[in-house]
Amino acid sequence: MTYCVGLKIDRGLVFMSDTRTNAGVDNVSVFRKMHSWAKPGERVLVLLSAGNLATTQAVISLLEERSKAPDERNPTILEAPSMYQAARLVGDTVKEVIQQSAPTGQNADAFGASFILGGQINGMEPRLFLIYPEGNFIESGEDTPFFQIGETKYGKPILVRAHEPTMSFEETVKLLLVSFDSTLKSNLSVGMPLDLLYYERDSFKIAMQKRFEQDDSYYRAISDGWSSALKTAFASLPDFMR
């Protein structure tokens, strides 16, 4: 499977994704699930993907190709007039790829893929979308400032409880690592390394991009620290009295 999160804070957008893909437990590989397009000063777009790897790679490849070859540049994600139109473009590409893979509609589910698209275009607000395999999509709001795709359940409780829109980037990375660590500990289909990307609002360039490897000292500090912090938290609660 996969685990990806896109999260909106007042200061910008933060993205994290794992890199494990598997077709059966003995066919495991590392693939990047985070892709970005930038025209410095004008726009930044980030796309996270989960689901059938052939579908997600085809979608990324088509978006890539069309953003590079001038004669195929219409439609292209680098020319979309708004984030909404960029989300539509990704959605249409997903539909196109899935229809090509399963023209008769047979087993269309097997080719499914979901995407998180976030970014900002100059003159407009930063926006965050969740794009379904059917090609339609929803946008984040004040009450739901993050989207998860893939193996979402293990890491959700901490996101729900600890997220605050006023968080700093540094706190947000900590929150995401805790959420990813809970998922990594519970599900073999999500694996290290983890990719991180930070976009600061109104900057129109990528502020930071980093890969956390298994032996990253900050990741280890969070993973080990969270285990013992949880035990302390748990011990601080009153025992049941018969």
Place this chain on the structure above:
Amino acid sequence: MTYCVGLKIDRGLVFMSDTRTNAGVDNVSVFRKMHSWAKPGERVLVLLSAGNLATTQAVISLLEERSKAPDERNPTILEAPSMYQAARLVGDTVKEVIQQSAPTGQNADAFGASFILGGQINGMEPRLFLIYPEGNFIESGEDTPFFQIGETKYGKPILVRAHEPTMSFEETVKLLLVSFDSTLKSNLSVGMPLDLLYYERDSFKIAMQKRFEQDDSYYRAISDGWSSALKTAFASLPDFMR
């Protein structure tokens, strides 16, 4: 859906289950998912159920009927010579019910149900089983001392991290309530009240049975306390440094 946990500690067996059943979000009811049979001094058996309500009720009814009507008492769960044979009996009853519901094998998945069976029979050790819709089953071991059925993912990380076989009953109730509270906060198909049952090893009677209602003061203390304890735990970890 449902959330049920059966957990083995050195001192005995602890069971907890929610009570919500739903067929669509506008057809929600409260049903007990915890059933027990006891012959004081001789045996105690506890069964937790998840899945299709018609299937689980039919299984419980058949087990109940056969444990009461003397002429149908063979096979009966109150006469099974071992916990292993009791698990086989439950498994066979599940198979029987599902085959009756879906004789052609069509849509057999829709009638599926899983069970956790735990208990002790005099002269033998306490044992805990997970019974699949196919009627086969597995037993807990030292490395996997608990089973979950239903909506298992949200509440798993804390069980994995905080469980110790040497825990007291009182600590175990606290752990289960934290695990249930994380699930309740994330998934509408799991709902209060919660049923608790404690069996103390070699006692051959039920030590305690309790229903936690929404306004139960201990449940509230854990639910509120865990939120703030988690925030404190989270704040205690070092922020990311760019």
